Amino acid sequence: MAHHPSAKKRIRQTKKRTRINRTRTSRIRTSLKKVETAIAGGNKAEATDAFRSLQPELMRGAARGFVHRNTVARRLSRLSARIKSMSA
Template identity: 70%
Template sequence: MANHKSAEKRIRQTARRTEINRNRVSRIRTFVKKVETAISSGNKAEAAEAFKAAQPEMMRGASKGVLHKNTVSRKLSRLSARIKAL
């Protein structure tokens, strides 16, 4: 348990940031899942549309520090390749 005023404040701030970051990651996962389901259904147009919506969301997560930039780039690249293969 925190003994200093500043430590108590850090706990509050961390809790707030954790909640925001958890929401961001969840939102990114939802967008990626939409792309995945469109790919598995074999609908290239729908998959491309879902990918177009997911791309800025994922990059925003990288810029906010929720996910690493290279991780996001790798995932986008792999999704893109799978869409092109349809």
């Protein structure tokens, strides 16, 4: 258990950041699942819409630093290629 005021403050800050990051990660995962289900369902229009809403979420995660930017680029690239290869 922390005894110094600065250590107590760090614990409070860590709890707050963890809660925020979990929320953001959850939002990204939900958006990813929407894209995946649309691709699996074969609905190109729905997949495109879901992909457009996923892009800013992932980019925001990269900007905030809790998702690596190369991971974001790789995921977006692969999903985009899968959507483009779908038949209209």
